[in-house]
Amino acid sequence: MKIQGRMFIWLSVFILAMAIVYGLWSKEAAGTTALFMAFGLSVMIGYYLAFTARRVDAGAQDDKNADVADDAGELGFFAPHSWQPLSLAVGGALAFLSICFGWWLMFFSAPIIFVGLFGWVFEFYRGENQNQ
Incomplete structure (x- = not known):
């Protein structure tokens, strides 16, 4: 999860830079607002993943020498069929x-x-x- 958290944090930095450049260059409110909202959503996801990564054990995706099969097995509890x-x-x-x-x-x-x-x-x- 640490990798995904870092990816979203870096993505949010990129989106923020693009929102500022787009806002200054185009002076168009709808696209600028959408980019700033995408920045906020990306920060929320990145913060959640980084915060959760500190509380759970390191997964196979955090180990550079891990195989795909190392991450096999039960991942957690999911609700049964629900309407x-x-x-x-x-x-x-x-x-x-x-x-x-x-x-x-x-x-x-x-x-x-x-x-x-x-x-x-x-x-x-x-x-x-x-x-x-």
């Missing part, structure tokens, strides 16, 4: 469509989003996936 992401996707799609068709559509999408988010957060507290 909650579908609910969030439908609610998010309706929310973005409300920008186009009218804000009244947000009244229908917000409950779908809240139900999906609530269901995903509390997925392991009820039903067949309940932890004992």
Whole structure:
């Protein structure tokens, strides 16, 4: 993870430089804003990966002499089948469509989003996936 964290931090430095050059050269607000937002997203991902790399054991990707097979095996816990992401996707799609068709559509999408988010957060507290 250390490698990925460094890659994203360096990518964010590059994007910041390009955003400054693009902003000064083109004087165009939309592209400059998009580049600065990409810089912010890249910093967030890089910081998360660098912060997480300090708390976990070094993986095979951090060893220069590692083989591909060294990273085989179980990588962590992943949730079993879940319908909650579908609910969030439908609610998010309706929310973005409300920008186009009218804000009244947000009244229908917000409950779908809240139900999906609530269901995903509390997925392991009820039903067949309940932890004992």
